[in-house]
Amino acid sequence: MTPQQTRLLDALATLLPARAIVTDRDLIAPWETDWRGRWHGVSPILLEPGSVAEVQAIVAAAARECVPLVAQGGNTSMVGGATPPASGEGVILSLRRLNRIRSVDPDAGLAIAEAGVILADLHAAAADHGRRFPLTLGSRGSATIGGLVSTNAGGTQVLRWGTMRGLVAGVEAVLADGSLYEGLAALKKDNRGYDLNQLLIGAEGTLGIVTAATLRLAPAIHARTVAWIGLATPDAALRLLRRFEAAGNAVESFELLPDESLKAVLTHIPDTRAPLAGEHPWHVLVEAVSSDPAAPAPAAFVERVLETALADGIVSDATIAASETQAEAFWRIRDSISDAERATGPAAQHDISVPVEAMPRFLIEAAAACDARFPGTRASGFGHLGDGNVHFHVRAPAGADRAQWLAEEAPGVTRFVDDLVVAAGGSISAEHGIGQMKLHELERLSPPPRMAALRAIKRALDPAGIFNPGKLVALAPGGAGE
Incomplete structure (x- = not known):
């Protein structure tokens, strides 16, 4: 424990109830590692305020002692965004007791x-x-x-x-x-x-x-319809999305995945089965809902769009869930893709976005570019076609040592993928944030005026740099830009 942390602990002992201050290593340890097990930190103190006033007291005291605070909720960050610094200089500030x-x-x-x-x-x-x-x-x-x-x-x-x-x-x-x-x-x-x-x-x-x-x-949802659709290309999926959008605003989810992602789920996730007969290079999961009991059922809307899409050759095959159980089974396939792909071996995983109109082309061309640039790897993407969000994974060659490949090869893969994303006018972070995982890539690829503005905002609102150091925007000690 640093001298500053000791002084902070002494000050908080007079301001907070005993239960709000945790120093037991066994109780702190589970919160020092991110949920993916990739980022590890050290915090000699875990603070668990039970009120906003207690949070204010903690922040004021930490500011006086210049002790960094790492706010944490469920610790489910995908990019190491809630993990304390490895140096041990930070303190975890858990907000879990503020649960009203x-x-x-x-x-x-x-x-x-x-x-x-x-x-x-x-x-x-x-x-x-x-x-x-x-x-x-x-x-x-x-x-x-x-x-x-x-x-x-x-x-x-x-x-x-x-x-x-x-x-x-x-x-x-x-x-x-x-x-x-x-x-x-x-x-x-x-x-x-x-x-x-x-x-x-x-x-x-x-x-x-x-x-x-x-x-x-x-x-609240009065009725919902979930459909699983097989088609030949991502471009066909985009054409289908545009038809749904033109027909109304009932569609809430439009998920696109390649056949290899479906096969990974069927292989590694128990009690899953293919929704459609036959082989289809790409699949779409659609959910449409209605909140008005007097409105037509969303099933009729989905059936109408799919009928014309089948007739026009946009869609190869489709099925509509006949029950809530079947609808949940369709969604279980989509929700299990990441787990299934992890079971196939190590991969460089990227949460990126590109313009919606560019997503079909990106999925095909970026995968081909990665396969050619890194022999033995296999790249593919799945995600939310309606907002351009791609979860783009490049899997290691068969037999590769997991730790070695992730440490030595994956960073180069990520730089290559991120360059492709920027060239397509996209973002290297669509929904998971920057955290510490993408910190250096953000700096490498962002225009200098953007980074200067981000640092200026950080210095203005957190001049001592006590909030979540080493995440999103890198500042030198004291809040100065690097």
Whole structure:
């Protein structure tokens, strides 16, 4: 423990209840490693405030002692964004005890949830009031609202509802001096200068500690239809998406995956089966919903679009789930792709985005370019076609040593893929954030004016550099730019 940490501990002992301060190594250790097991840090102290006032006290004391704070919720970051520094100079600030849903207003379509509220619990609370929060992802049983806000999380419903930026109507956060930014009011119009809410959304805990958010709710689903579709090319999938969009706004999810991803699931995930007979190079999973009991069932809408697409040769085959059980079975295939591909061996995994119109071409050409540049590897992509988000994986050659390949070969693969993404006018981070995994690639590939602006914002809001050091924006000690 550093002298600064010791002084911080002494100060907090007079400000916080004993249960809010954890120094037991066995209790801290599980939170020092990211959930993928790739990033490891050290923190001699774990702080677990139970109120916003306690968060303010912690931040103010840490600012006085210049002790870095790493905010953590469910610790589900895919890019090492919530892992403490390996140097041991940081302290984990867990928001898990800030887990109250302060209010749900079904008439206004708003809920106020604290940072530690688990996404699945918010889903349940909204359902109790006849509403829903239209964002979901695989880690919904552990991901927290604070983390979702801080990473601008996406998911499978972005096509209709957008990312967290579009679903957050207000933010409450503790700033670097311990003061409280009170921005929870859900104002339709607010022209008081810079939008601090939007600065905090997606900032990965580097500008302030999000303690609560006002979230937009949607009407509960009355009926839904899930379809699995086989087709020949990603371009055909885009043409099908445009037909669905032209026919109405009922489609919430439009997931595209290659046949090899489906085969990986069928091979490695128990109790899964192919939705369609025959071989299809590409597959689409579509979900359409209706919230109005008086409106036509979404099944009729989906059937109508698919009939014309089949007649026009856009689609090779399709099936509509006959029950909720079958619909969930279709979704289980999509949700299991990452687990299945991990079982096939090591891979360089990339969460990237390109313009929607460019996504079909990128999927084909980038995979071919990687296969040619790195002999023995196998590249493919799957993801959310409607928003251009590609999960692009380059798998190691058969028999490669996992640790050695990830350490020695994967970084070069990632640089190559990221260059392809930038050339296509895309982003090296679509929904997982930058964290520490993509920190150097962000700096390498971003125009200098962009990085200068990011650093200026960081220095202005966190002059001592105490919030989540080593993530998103690299600053030298004291907040100076590197």
